[in-house]
Amino acid sequence: MTTPHQSRADRRRATEARILAGARELFAERGFDRTTIRAVATAAGVDPALVMQYFGSKRELFTRAVQAFPAPPAPGGADALVDQLLATLGLKLGGLPEGTLAMMRSMLTDPAAAEQAREALGRQIDGIGAALSAADDPELRAALVITTLLGVTIGHQLLGLPALRDAPADRIAALLRPAVEALTEPGPSCGPRRPTA
Amino acid sequence: MTTPHQSRADRRRATEARILAGARELFAERGFDRTTIRAVATAAGVDPALVMQYFGSKRELFTRAVQAFPAPPAPGGADALVDQLLATLGLKLGGLPEGTLAMMRSMLTDPAAAEQAREALGRQIDGIGAALSAADDPELRAALVITTLLGVTIGHQLLGLPALRDAPADRIAALLRPAVEALTEPGPSCGPRRPTA
DNA sequence: GTCTATAACATGATAGAC
DNA sequence: GTCTATCATGTTATAGAC
Numbered sequence: 001m002t003t004p005h006q007s008r009a010d011r012r013r014a015t016e017a018r019i020l021a022g023a024r025e026l027f028a029e030r031g032f033d034r035t036t037i038r039a040v041a042t043a044a045g046v047d048p049a050l051v052m053q054y055f056g057s058k059r060e061l062f063t064r065a066v067q068a069f070p071a072p073p074a075p076g077g078a079d080a081l082v083d084q085l086l087a088t089l090g091l092k093l094g095g096l097p098e099g100t101l102a103m104m105r106s107m108l109t110d111p112a113a114a115e116q117a118r119e120a121l122g123r124q125i126d127g128i129g130a131a132l133s134a135a136d137d138p139e140l141r142a143a144l145v146i147t148t149l150l151g152v153t154i155g156h157q158l159l160g161l162p163a164l165r166d167a168p169a170d171r172i173a174a175l176l177r178p179a180v181e182a183l184t185e186p187g188p189s190c191g192p193r194r195p196t197a
Numbered sequence: 198m199t200t201p202h203q204s205r206a207d208r209r210r211a212t213e214a215r216i217l218a219g220a221r222e223l224f225a226e227r228g229f230d231r232t233t234i235r236a237v238a239t240a241a242g243v244d245p246a247l248v249m250q251y252f253g254s255k256r257e258l259f260t261r262a263v264q265a266f267p268a269p270p271a272p273g274g275a276d277a278l279v280d281q282l283l284a285t286l287g288l289k290l291g292g293l294p295e296g297t298l299a300m301m302r303s304m305l306t307d308p309a310a311a312e313q314a315r316e317a318l319g320r321q322i323d324g325i326g327a328a329l330s331a332a333d334d335p336e337l338r339a340a341l342v343i344t345t346l347l348g349v350t351i352g353h354q355l356l357g358l359p360a361l362r363d364a365p366a367d368r369i370a371a372l373l374r375p376a377v378e379a380l381t382e383p384g385p386s387c388g389p390r391r392p393t394a
Numbered sequence: 395g396t397c398t399a400t401a402a403c404a405t406g407a408t409a410g411a412c
Numbered sequence: 413g414t415c416t417a418t419c420a421t422g423t424t425a426t427a428g429a430c
Contacts, residue, residue: 030306031305031306032306033230033231033306034230034306104305105305105306106305106306107305107356108228108301108302108303108305108306108351108355108356109227109228109229109230109231109302109303109305109306114356117356118356118357118358118359121352121356121358122358122359122360125358125360129360137364137368137372139360140360140361140364140368140369140372141372142360143352143358143360143361143364144349144361144369144372144373144376146352147348147349147351147352147353147358147361148345148348148349148376149348150348150351150352151344151345151346151347151348151349151351152341152344152345152348154305154344154347154348154351155318155340155343155344155347156344158305159304159305159311159314159315159318160315161315161318161319161322161340161344162315162319163319163322163326163336163337163339163340164337164340164341164344167334167337167340171334171337172337172341175334175337175338175341175380176341176380178379178380179341179345179376179377179379179380180376181379182375182376182378182379183372183373183375183376
């Protein structure tokens, strides 16, 4: 049952990968504080001290295991932007990457995760803000769009609010679309309410 | 400087109040896990064991110190509802009660806090859903409104996103208003995009 | 007797010995 | 790579002060 063609370096890489996978899952489920090195080691089938040997600290393990938020959206028109955002939300309501879940779950209680989240969300906000440069206060609008989607994602994925959990993702996206458009469009978004003045 | 008319029960109440105040502040700043009984005791100027004696457990202390989310909005028309929600948001962006902050900060990592948050948010959603019964999917719409405001509040108060932190509260409310209205109004809210077909 | 402080025990992160 | 030691923490049990 030995694998003679697997070098020591290969085995080390495989062990590292197992540790990272287990850590990602546990960090996503329980957050930074509640995840113990022992639990990660058990999940990976190794000795707890080995985890420390490989990664130096729990914090380093977290950083390595957790991928930052998805990259900012490709620059494009403001119209395509809304479609793109809602599409990623659709994904979010389905299967968000475990690393992103881990980050979101830890960002309110762990200062380092909070800093990473601030930076990642800031990049997204900047990207969206650039696409909204036609409107007034593009950055603020972008921040509101992002935090809105963040709130819905938290309510759905992390808190499991029944009202959201039981709704189909496309229905949520459909209801959210006009709201996001209202945030990205300058001035009073709807004509019918005030007929040109 | 002694207060001869202060009975033992009075002194006990005062000590309890000091402990609760310190706990509320620390829970709001650091969340449940990162707040230690020892730190609470130091903040209140008492012995750590006394805190346990008074409250039995850290969890009980948290429950006693943290007030639930604000009560659901008074039932009213859907129009008044939006005003009311944005008004509370205005408050939220200013000074949210420390207990609410503590709850929000802990709800992603502490299962008990998550359950409390689910219940409190569920009550708010039910209240708003009742006011939206004219529209389709009133509960889902209500949930999206609540999670939207939750996301903005988290981004502003707990994460401190610069784009939100630097914006005046009334400007945020003004930009958010059409978005919330789009969530509460039935049907396609804007004509210009697709002229009836 | 009730309030407060001290000590003891279990678990977790981390560092150094082997 | 594994084992042991150290420190911080939550919690329980115990002893002292009023």
